[in-house]
Amino acid sequence: MWVQEARLPTAEPELYIPKPARILRVRKLTEYENLFDVAFCDGRLLDHAPGQFVQVSVLGIGECPISICSSPTRPGTFEMCIRRVGSVTNHIHRLGEGDILGIRGPLGHGFDVDELHGKDILIVAGGLGLAPVRSLIQYIIDERSRFGEFHILYGAREPKELLFKNDLTVWRERQDVNLHVTVDRPDEQWRGKAGVVTTLFKELPSLNPSETAAVVVGPPVMFKFVVLEVLSRRIPQSNVYCSLERRMKCGIGKCGHCQANNVYVCIDGPVFKYGQLKAMREAVE
Amino acid sequence: MLDRIIKQSDFMSVVRELSRQRRLVGPVAREDRYFYEVVDEPSKLDLSFNYCVYGPRAFLFPPTETLFTFDQRDGHFEAKPVLDNQPLAFVGVHPCDINAIRLLDHVFAEDHRDEHYLTRRENTLIVGIDCLKPCTEGVFCADMHGNEAKDGFDVMLYRLHEDNDEVVFGVVFGSKAGREWMLYSRACRTPTAMDEREFEEYQRMKAAAFPRRLKTQFEELPALLDRSYDSLLWEATARRCYSCGSCNLSCPTCYCFNIYDEVDMSLDSGARKREWDGCQLEGFAEVAGEHNFRPKTASRLRHRIYRKAKWILEQTGIPGCVGCARCDRACTAKINSVEIYNQLAEEV
Numbered sequence: 128m129w130v131q132e133a134r135l136p137t138a139e140p141e142l143y144i145p146k147p148a149r150i151l152r153v154r155k156l157t158e159y160e161n162l163f164d165v166a167f168c169d170g171r172l173l174d175h176a177p178g179q180f181v182q183v184s185v186l187g188i189g190e191c192p193i194s195i196c197s198s199p200t201r202p203g204t205f206e207m208c209i210r211r212v213g214s215v216t217n218h219i220h221r222l223g224e225g226d227i228l229g230i231r232g233p234l235g236h237g238f239d240v241d242e243l244h245g246k247d248i249l250i251v252a253g254g255l256g257l258a259p260v261r262s263l264i265q266y267i268i269d270e271r272s273r274f275g276e277f278h279i280l281y282g283a284r285e286p287k288e289l290l291f292k293n294d295l296t297v298w299r300e301r302q303d304v305n306l307h308v309t310v311d312r313p314d315e316q317w318r319g320k321a322g323v324v325t326t327l328f329k330e331l332p333s334l335n336p337s338e339t340a341a342v343v344v345g346p347p348v349m350f351k352f353v354v355l356e357v358l359s360r361r362i363p364q365s366n367v368y369c370s371l372e373r374r375m376k377c378g379i380g381k382c383g384h385c386q387a388n389n390v391y392v393c394i395d396g397p398v399f400k401y402g403q404l405k406a407m408r409e410a411v412e
Numbered sequence: 413m414l415d416r417i418i419k420q421s422d423f424m425s426v427v428r429e430l431s432r433q434r435r436l437v438g439p440v441a442r443e444d445r446y447f448y449e450v451v452d453e454p455s456k457l458d459l460s461f462n463y464c465v466y467g468p469r470a471f472l473f474p475p476t477e478t479l480f481t482f483d484q485r486d487g488h489f490e491a492k493p494v495l496d497n498q499p500l501a502f503v504g505v506h507p508c509d510i511n512a513i514r515l516l517d518h519v520f521a522e523d524h525r526d527e528h529y530l531t532r533r534e535n536t537l538i539v540g541i542d543c544l545k546p547c548t549e550g551v552f553c554a555d556m557h558g559n560e561a562k563d564g565f566d567v568m569l570y571r572l573h574e575d576n577d578e579v580v581f582g583v584v585f586g587s588k589a590g591r592e593w594m595l596y597s598r599a600c601r602t603p604t605a606m607d608e609r610e611f612e613e614y615q616r617m618k619a620a621a622f623p624r625r626l627k628t629q630f631e632e633l634p635a636l637l638d639r640s641y642d643s644l645l646w647e648a649t650a651r652r653c654y655s656c657g658s659c660n661l662s663c664p665t666c667y668c669f670n671i672y673d674e675v676d677m678s679l680d681s682g683a684r685k686r687e688w689d690g691c692q693l694e695g696f697a698e699v700a701g702e703h704n705f706r707p708k709t710a711s712r713l714r715h716r717i718y719r720k721a722k723w724i725l726e727q728t729g730i731p732g733c734v735g736c737a738r739c740d741r742a743c744t745a746k747i748n749s750v751e752i753y754n755q756l757a758e759e760v
Contacts, residue, residue, distance in 0.1 A: 142524055143479040143671075143684065147489035168489070186482045186489070187675040187682050191700065212700045227489050347703065374699040376671045379524040383668030383691060386715075387705065389723040394523055 142379065145184040145229025146171070151204055153223055156290050159210050160255070161220055162196075165228060166204040173205045173230075177262035178237030178370055178398040182378045183207065183219065184229030191215045192375040192393070195233065196258045198265035208258035208290060234378045235397050238263050238342070238368060240270075246340045246366070247275035249331070251353050253282050253324050253345025257290045259370050259397070260344045264298070271303055275338065278305045278331055282324030282345075286310050286317045305332075324349065328356045336361040343401075344370045354401055367401035414570075414603040414611050415591070416583040420459070422599030423569070423581060427454045427503055427539075429596060434501040434537060437471050439464050448502075459504045459569075459579075463547040467509045467664025467738070468502055469516060472532050476687040479528060479671070483681045494683075495527060501537040507561035508553050508734040510540050512664035514564040515730045519667055522728070537589060540565040544614065545621040550737045552750050554622035556630055558734030566590030572610050582611050625750050627757040630731065634722040640756045641714070649752060650710035652745040653692070659716065659739035659747075660690030665724075665732055668696075691715055717752060 152164040167173070173181075175195050184190045191213065197206035211220040219228065240263075248267060252260050267274050279298065283289045289308070298306045307327045309320040320327065324345070341357040343350060350369060357367055373385030373392040380394035388407040390396065418426075430436065431454055439461035440449040446461040448468045478494040505513075513533075520529035540561055546553070553559035561568065567590035570582040583600060585591040594600060603611075628636050660666045670689040675682035689696060692712050697705040706712045724732025733749075740748045 141493060142527060144491045144493060184684075186484050186491070186684075187673050187679060189673050190671060190684075210700075216700070227484075227487070229489065229491070372699055373705065374697065376669070379526075380522070381519065381524070381526060381667070381669070382671065382686075383689070384670075384696065386691075386697075386719075386723075388718070389726060 143231070143377070145182065145186075145190070145231045147227050148230045150222055150224055150226050150228060156208060156292075157288055159212070160208055160258075160290060161211075162291075163207045163209060163219070163228075164197075164204050165207065165230070167230065168227070172202050173199070173233055174202075175199050175205070175233035175262075176237035177240065177266045178259055179233040179235050179262075180259070180375075180378075180397060181207070181230050181232030181234060182375070183209075183215070184231070185215055185218045185222075186229060188218045189215045190229070190231075190376075192234075192373075192378060194259035194262070194370075194397070196261040198262050198269060200266055200269035208255070208261070210255055231378060234375075235393055236395065238398050240266060243267075243340050244273045245275065247277070247335060247338050249278045249280070249334065249339055249341045249357070249362070251280045251324060251327075251341065251343045251345070251357070253349040253353070254284065254288070255290070256345035256349070256370070257281055260342060261291060261294070263342065264294075268298075268301070268304065276305065276332075277303060278307075280307050280309075280324055280327040280330075282309045282311070282327065284311045286314055286319075307331075323352070325352050325356050328360070331360075334360055334362070337363060337366075340366045340368065342368045342370075347372075364402045364405075365400060369399055369401060369404055370397045371399065371404075372397070413584075414582040414607055415585045416594060416600040417572075417603050417607055418581050418583055418594070418597065418600040419575070420579040420581065422597055424454055425599070426594065426597040427457070427501075430501050430503070430537070430593065434499040436501055436503055437468060438503040438505075454503075457504055459541055461504065463506065463551075463736070464509075465738070466662055467512055467736070468505060469512065469664055469667075471500060471502070472513065472536065473516065473520075473529050473667060473688075476685055477528060478683045478685050481681070481683045485678075485680045491684075493527070495531045497531050497535050499535045499537075500532065501539065503539045505538055505540045505565070506543055506547065507540065508551075508558040508736040509664050510538065510561040510564045511558050511731070511734045512736075513538070515665050515724065515728065515732065516667055517564070518728050518730055537593065538565045538567075538586075539590075540568040540586075542568060542570045542618075544571060544618050546623070548737075550740055550748075550750075551735060552625040552737060553735035555624055555626040556731050556733050556735030558731065558736065559618075559622055567594055570611065570614055572607070572614060582607065582614070625754075627754045633753065634726060636753070636756055637718055637722045640759065643756060643759060645752065645755055645759070646710040646714045649747055650708070650713050652747055653709050653713055654744055655692050655694055655709050655712065656744055657690030657692045658742040658744055660692055661688070662738040662742035663720075664734065664736060664738065665720070666690070691719070713747075717749065720749075721753070 147168040154162040313321040375393040376382040380391040385392040438457040520526040565586040568584040669686040720733035
């Protein structure tokens with residue numbers, strides 16, 4: 128037929144087919160989020176870049192996009208922080224060690240770590256945004272000598288919503304990581320800082336803006352305010368990275384669900400430079 | 413340049429031959445309207461149709477289809493892709509729909525290859541039939557360069573004249589498969605110089621017959637939309653829109669879909685399926701946790717127009733709209749895309 132004559136390469140027969148992966152460990156992070164440590168049943172490695180995502184399947188229930196929250200520098204297994212919010216994620220929360228999930232991926236464009244090498248890094252995460260960026264944090268810690276100064280600002284709404292509390296303790300104790308954490312609404316036990324994440328900018332030492340890369344990940348409402356702070360520190364726009372959340376159905380640039388203006392978040396992102404995003408009016412509105 | 417000349421009765425005999433090898437899909441009259449349907453008998457095709465209510469995309473990209481079946485009995489995890497490789501032939505497809513299929517070919521092959529679409533497509537022979545004049549009022553196919561198909565077909569027919577009440581077609585081959593099939597008939601003959609002159613006259617008459625309805629050249633539409641993002645027209649038009657998605661449903665180039673699972677009574681086996689979805693429906697851009705990235709009718713309406721006239725063209729180099737005006741005819745609120753483009757052009 129006409130397309131055959133155009134000599135298109137052969138199709139990918141398993142494009143939509145998830146591969147079985149076993150849950151090795153489940154850790155409760157908060158009331159709504161669990162951390163799942165999984166590995167492919169056939170021993171294959173995920174081989175991902177920090178910031179990429181996978182489509183997670185429960186056969187018979189459905190599929191949803193989940194960011195990979197462990198670093199490729201820690202291969203063998205991979206971790207996903209899953210909030211129970213819809214039918215698929217609620218079902219996943221009922222699974223335990225030894226149970227099987229379906230995985231497609233890794234998908235999308237993650238962080239270009241080569242571009243970040245040699246730079247000072249400022250990570251600003253809000254709420255569940257810490258999950259996708261944790262893969263990058265682990266990567267930087269594992270390859271620490273390849274990066275300059277390392278600042279992390281993390282904000283959650285309430286103390287009980289803070290993710291990865293064990294990690295936060297470890298990161299705080301490290302001399303080579305400058306971590307600041309805040310909550311919007313402190314409770315009586317909270318001894319840390321209170322306020323939205325932008326209030327943590329005053330904790331930062333003076334930055335070397337042209338040598339600093341900023342990574343901003345969080346709920347849509349957060350982006351504008353954080354990017355404003357970042358740019359007011361004179362970090363160039365080309366050094367500002369954001370990761371977007373959308374309702375990816377196919378994860379491969381076909382189904383149209385994750386389209387924000389003229390980009391497909393699933394294949395063009397989810398990690399974008401701010402320079403790309405500002406031309407996209409729908410990016411974080 | 414024509415490749416062959418064939419009379420309609422001779423053409424129908426080769427179609428009959430074709431129907432022995434392939435399922436036939438073509439225009440069928442249903443009262444006063446036409447639909448693309450599977451026919452068991454070539455005589456049911458009506459090649460004198462004006463237009464089909466829907467394009468033929470459903471036969472390449474069905475409204476629902478199974479991506480894979482699964483079985484998870486006793487802790488197994490088994491998933492098998494389901495592909496449809498039944499040979500098909502579209503007989504009687506207008507240039508607008510051929511151009512729409514060209515876009516679908518591109519999007520389903522680009523980046524990641526979608527074997528479900530492409531398996532059907534690679535087993536489909538397309539016989540086009542050209543339009544000498546607009547099929548109905550309201551179309552803007554000439555504006556969108558949709559009324560001519562330069563490729564994307566296996567065989568193209570041009571209605572040159574009638575001879576003893578019988579149509580005589582000029583034939584252009586678009587592929588080797590099309591050529592081989594057509595040359596199977598001894599009744600088609602080599603075109604003469606007179607046939608070529610007649611074909612040139614046909615092209616001149618065609619060029620004069622299609623009105624231009626847009627105030628903006630097709631190449632300028634992306635720039636027009638660039639300037640129109642904040643126009644009040646989106647909100648004003650959206651006041652009439654019911655977000656019903658009829659425009660998406662009737663569009664030959666719409667290809668968005670949803671993915672869902674169906675389980676058998678055992679709960680152990682079932683299928684993952686996809687179904688057509690529409691960007692005009694309210695929940696289309698909603699994410700888990702109920703944040704909706706396009707909660708307003710106006711933003712969804714704008715999204716569709718931008719896709720059709722700007723983004724798809726910029727991403728693929730192929731127009732996202734072929735000007736068939738099916739969306740305008742299907743609209744329950746009589747929203748008209750030509751009117752939108754022309755009003756935007758006046759604002760600037």
